[in-house]
Amino acid sequence: xxxxxxxxxxxxxxxxxxxxxxxxxxxxxxxxxxxxxxxxxxxxxxxxxxxxxxxxxxxxxxxxxxxxxxxxxxxxxxxxxxxxxxxxxxxxxxxxxxxxxxxxxxxxxxxxxxxxxxxxxxxxxxxxxxxxxxxxxxxxxxxxxxxxxxxxxxxxxxxxxxxxxxxxxxxxxxxxxxxxxxxxxxxxxxxxxxxxxxxxxxxxxxxxxxxxxxxxxxxxxxxxxxxxxxxxxxxxxxxxxxxxxxxxxxxxxxxxxxxxxxxxxxxxxxxxxxxxxxxxxxxxxxxxxxxxxxxxxxxxxxxxxxxxxxxxxxxxxxxxxxxxxxxxxxxxxxxxxxxxxxxxxxxxxxxxxxxxxxxxxxxxxxxxxxxxxxxxxxxxxxxxxxxxxxxxxxxxxxxxxxxxxxxxxxxxxxxxxxxxxxxxxxxxxxxxxxxxxxxxxxxxxxxxxxxxxxxxxxxxxxxxxxxxxxxxxxxxxxxxxxxxxxxxxxxxxxxxxxxxxxxxxxxxxxxxxxxxxxxxxxxxxxxxxxxxxxxxxxxxxxxxxxxxxxxxxxxxxxxxxxxxxxxxxxxxxxxxxxxxxxxxx
RNA sequence: GCACCGGUAGCUCAAUUGGAUAGAGCUUCUGACUUCGGAUCAGAAGGUUGCAGGUUCAAGUCCUGCCCGGUGUACCA
Numbered sequence: 024x025x026x027x028x029x030x031x032x033x034x035x036x037x038x039x040x041x042x043x044x045x046x047x048x049x050x051x052x053x054x055x056x057x058x059x060x061x062x063x064x065x066x067x068x069x070x071x072x073x074x075x076x077x078x079x080x081x082x083x084x085x086x087x088x089x090x091x092x093x094x095x096x097x098x099x100x101x102x103x104x105x106x107x108x109x110x111x112x113x114x115x116x117x118x119x120x121x122x123x124x125x126x127x128x129x130x131x132x133x134x135x136x137x138x139x140x141x142x143x144x145x146x147x148x149x150x151x152x153x154x155x156x157x158x159x160x161x162x163x164x165x166x167x168x169x170x171x172x173x174x175x176x177x178x179x180x181x182x183x184x185x186x187x188x189x190x191x192x193x194x195x196x197x198x199x200x201x202x203x204x205x206x207x208x209x210x211x212x213x214x215x216x217x218x219x220x221x222x223x224x225x226x227x228x229x230x231x232x233x234x235x236x237x238x239x240x241x242x243x244x245x246x247x248x249x250x251x252x253x254x255x256x257x258x259x260x261x262x263x264x265x266x267x268x269x270x271x272x273x274x275x276x277x278x279x280x281x282x283x284x285x286x287x288x289x290x291x292x293x294x295x296x297x298x299x300x301x302x303x304x305x306x307x308x309x310x311x312x313x314x315x316x317x318x319x320x321x322x323x324x325x326x327x328x329x330x331x332x333x334x335x336x337x338x339x340x341x342x343x344x345x346x347x348x349x350x351x352x353x354x355x356x357x358x359x360x361x362x363x364x365x366x367x368x369x370x371x372x373x374x375x376x377x378x379x380x381x382x383x384x385x386x387x388x389x390x391x392x393x394x395x396x397x398x399x400x401x402x403x404x405x406x407x408x409x410x411x412x413x414x415x416x417x418x419x420x421x422x423x424x425x426x427x428x429x430x431x432x433x434x435x436x437x438x439x440x441x442x443x444x445x446x447x448x449x450x451x452x453x454x455x456x457x458x459x460x461x462x463x464x465x466x467x468x469x470x471x472x473x474x475x476x477x478x479x480x481x482x483x484x485x486x487x488x489x490x491x492x493x494x495x496x497x498x499x500x501x502x503x504x505x506x507x508x509x510x511x512x513x514x515x516x517x518x519x520x521x522x523x524x525x526x527x528x529x530x531x532x533x534x535x536x537x538x539x540x541x542x543x544x545x546x547x548x549x550x551x552x553x554x555x556x557x558x559x560x561x562x563x564x565x566x567x568x569x570x571x572x573x574x575x576x577x578x579x580x581x582x583x584x585x586x587x588x589x590x591x592x593x594x595x596x597x598x599x600x601x602x603x604x605x606x607x608x
Numbered sequence: 609g610c611a612c613c614g615g616u617a618g619c620u621c622a623a624u625u626g627g628a629u630a631g632a633g634c635u636u637c638u639g640a641c642u643u644c645g646g647a648u649c650a651g652a653a654g655g656u657u658g659c660a661g662g663u664u665c666a667a668g669u670c671c672u673g674c675c676c677g678g679u680g681u682a683c684c685a
Contacts, residue, residue: 055628065627068665078665102628103665147685188684281685307683319611325681326610333682340683347685376612377680405613406678443647471621474613476678478620488647489633490621497647505644541624550624556632563648572644608647 024131024536025118026051026062029091029108036088037070040081044070051108053534060099060109061530068104078104110530116518119529123516123584129592131536132174140178140358141167143370144273147184148260148280149193149214152267152425154415154479155372158404161468163370164273164601165548166402172599173543178276178362182354183264185257185280188344191239192221195231197252198238210259236342243285243344270429270461272601284353288345291353292338300388306341310385322380336381351382352389359393366398368546373403373474402546405476407468415479429461435485436460439493440608447607455608459493460485462602466492469548469600490556492602495593498559499604502590505571507606509583516580524565525585531561532588535596548600555596562589 030051049066071078082100099107143163196217205213225232242249295301301310312323318331338349379401387394409415437456467484471477542550571582
């Protein structure tokens with residue numbers, strides 16, 4: 024990796040001259056524009072500022088000590104103190120040659136691998152998975168794959184909603200209103216119907232609500248009948264989860280739902296009470312502000328009528344039940360004790376950012392030592408909107424089920440494939456449609472900055488040109504086809520880059536590692552999407568401008584190496600995003 | 609009321625978190641082609657980054673104040 028090689032030498036040169044400089048601030052990254060070379064660093068301006076030096080002077084002193092001559096042309100100092108690095112042709116050709124014959128120069132393995140617990144997807148038992156789960160599941164899966172690719176240890180845990188007040192209502196419904204036949208044919212729909220029916224009754228009738236509460240209490244007390252029904256509901260739900268995760272290509276190392284922590288909840292509350300962190304309030308147990316933060320930053324204070332009033336986190340309700348703050352605290356505690364992770368990441372809707380701020384804050388007070396060792400991060404994301412700018416719904420106003428959405432994506436893709444490739448047989452077309460349809464959905468979801476809302480559009484995501492999965496997948500098939508047709512083995516071949524399109528493609532291929540690191544570090548799969556779309560475009564331009572199989576040597580070998588590597592990186596990149604490729608489309 | 613997240617080309621979105629002349633795609637217009645699979649490529653047009661100040665070598669990004677939109681605001685998760 025050139026950028027890290029240059030970076031470490033730059034660090035050495037700077038610290039020799041300015042011992043006080045923080046090495047972490049000295050960074051090299053791909054140049055923002057080709058005319059500035061291939062890599063740039065703006066760090067000297069920061070160092071100079073901190074040390075009250077003249078940045079241009081510092082730059083020329085550093086450059087005098089910096090030997091990168093076997094990699095780069097002479098280093099250029101630009102503007103107020105930018106360093107511009109331009110790779111030599113030989114260095115680039117050597118890299119391409121190494122990469123093309125399979126040397127590990129594409130992806131930098133982490134020097135100090137970290138253990139990361141990844142909490143994502145988290146659907147509820149007895150409810151259908153819906154569009155909302157695409158984001159958490161897709162982003163979570165992409166993160167899982169990116170971190171693993173970089174050599175980190177990832178523990179993915181699906182924290183399903185299998186415990187809680189909804190089961191009181193579900194139990195009432197199950198015992199009184201269950202339609203066995205309906206349960207047989209579509210268990211999720213039937214359980215949803217039960218819940219909705221009883222929920223409506225409870226709104227109108229307090230006696231009904233009390234009945235639901237009684238059933239919940241019995242369940243929590245271990246009543247055999249209620250436990251058996253509860254387990255059956257989980258089993259039926261797990262079938263749904265497995266089917267959908269199978270289609271989405273998602274895997275979890277663990278599925279430790281809320282119920283897993285049930286036995287710990289009481290002691291969590293006791294511990295917080297004993298430590299003086301929680302106290303009784305209106306019959307509930309609550310954690311109040313400790314006034315160590317300014318009111319504006321304090322998650323447990325809110326301003327009403329000009330006064331800061333307490334909004335505590337509840338960890339035990341006045342009826343003795345626990346809520347999700349309690350469960351989440353027990354979960355953090357368990358994960359840290361069990362896996363000793365460096366980080367725990369929660370891939371959850373941005374609307375819960377307040378909850379996580381509170382959670383992390385309470386945990387910090389409860390276990391300050393563990394909190395210092397483990398970074399807790401909420402990886403939030405925005406909503407999916409319909410073309411009217413409102414939350415994405417079906418025409419009748421219901422939430423869109425994930426299964427229906429995936430079906431429709433495949434169906435729409437099939438129409439396109441049938442139109443484009445009538446020559447293929449139906450089963451082949453269906454398989455291509457599956458790969459393209461699911462890829463399109465995932466790409467659309469991963470492409471925007473995860474924090475912003477995005478508008479769901481069938482037409483745009485399945486469009487054949489533009490920043491879409493089909494476009495990138497198609498460029499893969501073209502590259503892979505050339506490699507197949509060449510019949511050439513993966514042996515070392517002479518490399519001689521001459522054409523601008525070849526050079527631009529080679530340089531972009533080189534930046535995969537940097538992009539992956541940035542995407543993983545900031546939990547932004549969209550960096551990888553944009554990188555791949557750019558790569559697909561550069562490949563296509565190259566393919567247009569430079570004949571491969573018809574070319575004379577050494578251009579033929581060079582271009583073949585570029586095709587091979589482009590195919591490899593496109594495939595690897597897409598698969599890292601959880602998107603499959605196909606050889607024909 | 610308060611807090612959080614947004615406001616960038618006609619449209620949908622980026623901008624590697626303070627870097628150099630704000631980039632893509634769509635749309636529109638112009639061009640290439642009996643192709644190593646055209647689901648292609650080349651080019652053009654499109655901007656006072658919501659408004660007004662401030663910080664510094666440098667601001668879409670940070671600070672202050674406004675204006676819009678969304679979300680959240682103790683016994684649901």
